[in-house]
Amino acid sequence: MSLVIPYAREDAGQPPSLYPDYRSTVLRSPRQPLVHIPPTLTEVTGPAGCWDRLMGDALADLTAQHRAPPQGQRIVVSGRVLDETARPVPDTVIEIWQANAAGRYIHSKDDWDAPLDPNFTGAGRVVTDGEGRYRFVTVRPGAYPWGNHHNAWRPAHIHLSLLGPGFATRLVTQLYFPDDPLIEIDPIANAVPMPYRQRLVVRFDIDTTVPNWALGYLFDIVLRGRQATPMEDDHGH
Amino acid sequence: MATDNRGLDNQSQELFGQTPSQTVGPFFHYGLPWKGGADLVGQSGMGARPDLFPPEHCVLNVAPPHARPEGEVIEITGRVIDGEGQPVPDAMVEIWQANAAGRYASPDDVRSDVPLDPGFIGFGRAATGADGVYRFRTIRPGRVPGAGNVLQAPHIAVSVFGRGLLKRLATRLYFAGGEGNEEDPVLALVPAERRATLLAEPQALGAWRFDIVLQGDGETVFFDL
Numbered sequence: 149m150s151l152v153i154p155y156a157r158e159d160a161g162q163p164p165s166l167y168p169d170y171r172s173t174v175l176r177s178p179r180q181p182l183v184h185i186p187p188t189l190t191e192v193t194g195p196a197g198c199w200d201r202l203m204g205d206a207l208a209d210l211t212a213q214h215r216a217p218p219q220g221q222r223i224v225v226s227g228r229v230l231d232e233t234a235r236p237v238p239d240t241v242i243e244i245w246q247a248n249a250a251g252r253y254i255h256s257k258d259d260w261d262a263p264l265d266p267n268f269t270g271a272g273r274v275v276t277d278g279e280g281r282y283r284f285v286t287v288r289p290g291a292y293p294w295g296n297h298h299n300a301w302r303p304a305h306i307h308l309s310l311l312g313p314g315f316a317t318r319l320v321t322q323l324y325f326p327d328d329p330l331i332e333i334d335p336i337a338n339a340v341p342m343p344y345r346q347r348l349v350v351r352f353d354i355d356t357t358v359p360n361w362a363l364g365y366l367f368d369i370v371l372r373g374r375q376a377t378p379m380e381d382d383h384g385h
Numbered sequence: 386m387a388t389d390n391r392g393l394d395n396q397s398q399e400l401f402g403q404t405p406s407q408t409v410g411p412f413f414h415y416g417l418p419w420k421g422g423a424d425l426v427g428q429s430g431m432g433a434r435p436d437l438f439p440p441e442h443c444v445l446n447v448a449p450p451h452a453r454p455e456g457e458v459i460e461i462t463g464r465v466i467d468g469e470g471q472p473v474p475d476a477m478v479e480i481w482q483a484n485a486a487g488r489y490a491s492p493d494d495v496r497s498d499v500p501l502d503p504g505f506i507g508f509g510r511a512a513t514g515a516d517g518v519y520r521f522r523t524i525r526p527g528r529v530p531g532a533g534n535v536l537q538a539p540h541i542a543v544s545v546f547g548r549g550l551l552k553r554l555a556t557r558l559y560f561a562g563g564e565g566n567e568e569d570p571v572l573a574l575v576p577a578e579r580r581a582t583l584l585a586e587p588q589a590l591g592a593w594r595f596d597i598v599l600q601g602d603g604e605t606v607f608f609d610l
């Protein structure tokens with residue numbers, strides 16, 4: 149027999165799967181209701197602590213992957229990965245990808261004519277320490293246009309992907325920058341109901357800022373937390 | 386007067402709670418699916434899409450070497466399909482599964498009586514191709530306990546991501562005709578007429594087909610975890 153400690157369910161800050169203002173959701177979101185299942189060992193386990201055996205080493209400096217530094221404003225993003233009870237999530241991997249300072253991705257399907265930067269890929273990976281802390285160095289990405297509607301522009305953002313401790317804690321998200329007027333009119337950010345959308349906006353922090361080197365921003369990531377009492381596997385269903 | 390929340394941000398204590406999910410978007414291929422991420426058995430480059438970005442921007446590592454895992458090697462392929470029946474060429478599929486003995490390589494699986502396999506982690510990631518097809522090479526998982534302390538039928542947990550998916554979609558792959566499907570406690574929660582959407586169908590020896598229909602006719606059952 150084994151103990152299964154279930155994870156909390158979604159809170160009110162999660163977006164719906166169908167959000168018609170973001171047009172691609174219309175044909176790609178399920179129409180049938182989700183089937184609720186009780187957590188089993190499958191949902192509460194995950195490849196925690198194995199990230200280096202899966203993917204390889206950390207890549208925490210996105211400005212040091214090529215011959216010369218990339219164009220753009222150098223920034224540091226740092227924070228903690230926590231669960232909903234504010235306990236740190238140690239040794240968990242965060243994967244990072246983003247556009248360059250001009251708002252262009254190195255991806256071949258990105259056909260916007262903003263310049264590529266041979267010194268910037270925009271992909272990295274960090275792992276949290278024992279207190280759940282992480283830190284990476286990059287350049288501030290630019291905004292970019294997209295085809296969702298007339299004159300649609302994505303606010304500057306960095307994509308983040310977290311495995312967390314279990315299958316149930318898997319999270320992919322995006323962080324945004326303060327005082328960006330495009331957030332208010334972006335259907336992807338606004339799929340998250342207010343005020344929870346603001347959880348995705350980093351805070352400028354002078355103490356994270358490195359003198360004569362890089363601006364600093366804080367961004368904590370909160371994964372679904374475990375409920376207080378373990379549930380024995382032999383509950384009926 | 387409406388409350389203006391725009392001054393709040395990630396560090397506002399009154400907003401503390403789950404970080405909202407956002408789509409992976411269409412341009413994740415140089416950042417997420419690493420070479421070998423879809424090959425849980427050998428050392429191939431399965432899973433990545435190196436055709437979508439220049440080689441000098443392939444900064445993600447190749448999966449490090451590992452021992453060959455125990456168990457029956459299987460290949461799983463399928464197509465991700467949208468609500469108009471069209472393939473989804475920019476989806477990403479992940480799997481999580483137990484080893485052949487039915488043990489998860491996770492600190493939260495504390496059953497020391499079931500062996501770990503040093504050659505097997507059980508996590509995989511694959512981008513779909515231009516035809517919407519994904520492919521994994523893995524081993525057939527053993528059975529793990531479920532609610533009621535009955536064994537669950539062999540299954541693989543599956544996540545789907547993509548442009549237009551604001552949240553990860555979670556489902557399970559079971560094996561058609563598999564041992565224990567009839568009394569599996571999770572399958573039992575799925576309406577009988579939709580259970581077939583969770584069954585991979587056998588093709589050639591060791592090859593299984595598992596299409597993922599995001600919407601419409603034959604829509605795959607997705608779970609609220």
Ligand SMILES: [Fe+2]
Pocket residue numbers: 247302305307410412
């Ligand atoms: Fe993006």
